[in-house]
Amino acid sequence: MSALLHVECSGQGPDVVLLHGWGLHGGVWEALATFLARRARVHVVDLPGHGRSPPIAGDWSQWVAALARAIPRGAIVCGWSLGGQLGLALAGAYPEHIAALVLVSTSPRFVAGADWAHGIAGETLRQFRAQLAADPEAALDRFLVLTSRKAAHPRLSLARLRAVLDARPRAAAETLAAGLGFLMDNDLRPLLPRVRVPVQVIHADPDAIVPAQAGAWLASALAQARLALVPGGGHAPFFTDPQACAAVIEPFIGQVHAQTQRRALSHR
Structure with a gap:
């Protein structure tokens, strides 16, 4: 589908696209993709500069445009964290490409502010950005630690995430800095009224990076959204409990596909 971004496909059925989060690559979806491929054509994307995809010089809109070129039209896009923000941006800018969204551990805004209580303090993110500039590997490992912190088995989750990260080429420091900049700058709340497709929000409770309240707010702000909470999943519930997430996503795929066929x- 794309001469630029690395995409791996498996299964048959409705098109489902999986977009990973900051610093990782498409391999993090392996367990969930295996479940979903039982009833869908699953497209696992390495984001620009991650895994086997080359970097893209440019801003947020160019990342979104590259994804629009890489995915099939009419797909159900499932995004995790930064990948969820990219899914929202695709639905806003390229609505013809998106049949539905699944937003996992996603917030429309990562930075806390006077009108947004469900984010990370700006000073904390600025300190993390400084650590990333000084020691990218240490900063990335810190992110993996935080991702695993509230999981049911945090040490096991962390060990598995580290192994997944090492299975493909790591993102360069410049790519990591660009992705972190997107997370620090993005406020997608004004975009939400333009998202008119069905949305399944999935959030773990607790989550050490994006609180469950952000997922609940997101589900309430979208016109056709519903919320599912996964207990003890940490920031990556699809990774720590892929079976529980598949049990939510598979019926949603079936419902969206049936609506599309109707x-x-x-129109015939």
Whole structure:
């Protein structure tokens, strides 16, 4: 599908695209992709500069445009954290590409502010950015520690995440800095009224990076959204408990596919 971004496909059925989060690569989806491939055509993307995808020089809109070129039209896009923000941006800028969204551990805004209580303190993120500039490997490992912290088995989750990270080429410091900059700058709340597709929000409770309240707020702010909470999943519930997430996502895929088929028949 794309001469630029690395995409791996498996299964047959409705198109489902998986977009990973900051610093990782598509391999983090392996367990969930295996479940979903039982009823869907699963497209696992390495984001620009991550894993086997080359970097893209440019801003947020160019990342979004590259994804729009890489994915099939009419896909269900499932994004984790930064990948969820990219899914929202795709639905806003390229609505013809998106049949539905699954947003895992996603917040429309990562930085806390006077009108947003469900984020990370700006000073904390600035300190993390300084650590990233000084020692990218240490900063990335700190992120993995935080991702695993509230999981049911944090040490096991951390060891597995480290192994996944090492399975493909790591993102360069410049790519990590660009992704962190997106997370620090993005406020997608004004975009949400333009997202008119069905949305399944999945959030772990607790989550050491994005609080569950952010997921609840997101589900309430979107016109066709519903929320599922996964207990004890940490920041990556699809990784720590792929079976529980698949049990939420698979029926959603079936419902969206049935709706799409009914619309197609009505237009004949």
